[in-house]
Amino acid sequence: MIRMLGEIIQQIVFGIGVCLVTIGAVFDLLAALGLVRFPCFYVRMHAATIGVIGGAVVPLIGVSLISLVSDQLGPYRFMFAGISFFTALLIMITAPVGTHILANAAHKLDLSPKEPIIVDKMGEDKR
Amino acid sequence: MRRYIVLFIFYFIIYLLLSGGTYFTDVFFAAVVAAIASALTAKLLVRNEEKLELRRLYYLLKYFFRYMLVDEIRAHIDVARRVLTGEIRPGIVAVPYYVGSDYAKTLIANSITNTPGTVVVGIDDREKLMYVHWIDVKALDPSTCRMYISRVFEEYAMKIFE
Numbered sequence: 001m002i003r004m005l006g007e008i009i010q011q012i013v014f015g016i017g018v019c020l021v022t023i024g025a026v027f028d029l030l031a032a033l034g035l036v037r038f039p040c041f042y043v044r045m046h047a048a049t050i051g052v053i054g055g056a057v058v059p060l061i062g063v064s065l066i067s068l069v070s071d072q073l074g075p076y077r078f079m080f081a082g083i084s085f086f087t088a089l090l091i092m093i094t095a096p097v098g099t100h101i102l103a104n105a106a107h108k109l110d111l112s113p114k115e116p117i118i119v120d121k122m123g124e125d126k127r
Numbered sequence: 128m129r130r131y132i133v134l135f136i137f138y139f140i141i142y143l144l145l146s147g148g149t150y151f152t153d154v155f156f157a158a159v160v161a162a163i164a165s166a167l168t169a170k171l172l173v174r175n176e177e178k179l180e181l182r183r184l185y186y187l188l189k190y191f192f193r194y195m196l197v198d199e200i201r202a203h204i205d206v207a208r209r210v211l212t213g214e215i216r217p218g219i220v221a222v223p224y225y226v227g228s229d230y231a232k233t234l235i236a237n238s239i240t241n242t243p244g245t246v247v248v249g250i251d252d253r254e255k256l257m258y259v260h261w262i263d264v265k266a267l268d269p270s271t272c273r274m275y276i277s278r279v280f281e282e283y284a285m286k287i288f289e
Contacts, residue, residue, distance in 0.1 A: 027203065034210040042246070042260050043217050046206055049243040054203050079147020086144050096240035096247075103248045103260065107219075118218035119267060122249050122258035125221070 010069040020062025027054030041112040052095045060088035130173040134165035190283040206243040218264040220272045231288040238280040
């Protein structure tokens, strides 16, 4: 009875993990589409953000859930789960720093055309 | 003293997570490495150790789940729709912030940038303004922008780090 319950829980966790990986694949596709379709550098950055959170962090959490219930991995499954989860957290902390620096440098040096743009408070305040 | 213990536990957990340790040698080396690392970095990372409380950890975890389950999903669906339909009104707006510590500022800026649709372009420490590139400009004056973009993040940052 307890064994059956354990197997059901294993199946549910496995299903959640596969769902998260599938969601990640969908968001990666949308991010790639956005990178092509959006008009300028700053707007493309938003599409890249989809690729970071929806396309990297979410599937990594899914991988960690899947490896947690994969019996064939033996004792190494905790290692896989721990590394995937910790990598997801690290990406969440460090990726926005890169985005921030890129945007700041592009705006300061005026490297890319900003149009289309409705309002640019930062450029107005600098003058 | 408290900061050394807290950081020791933190590094210990990270080492065990990364090595997947279930043997005695793993636990032993985790303890050694964590002791050395916490002795070296505690004074740099934690200035005021009165602030290390369980209540703040609880708010941090609550914020993590709220952020991933509510804000991220809403923003992802919104920007995904814009990718497919192509309707955008981009602009750089100014958003004021009222927190003082560096950790809180970093948390707010990271949260804003990690949400698709808003990217922090610059930060002005003297005027206490963040310049945010917004994919769909709904308002121009700073306080209304703050309502839309960063009010929730700032409430939690106050509770966690202030």
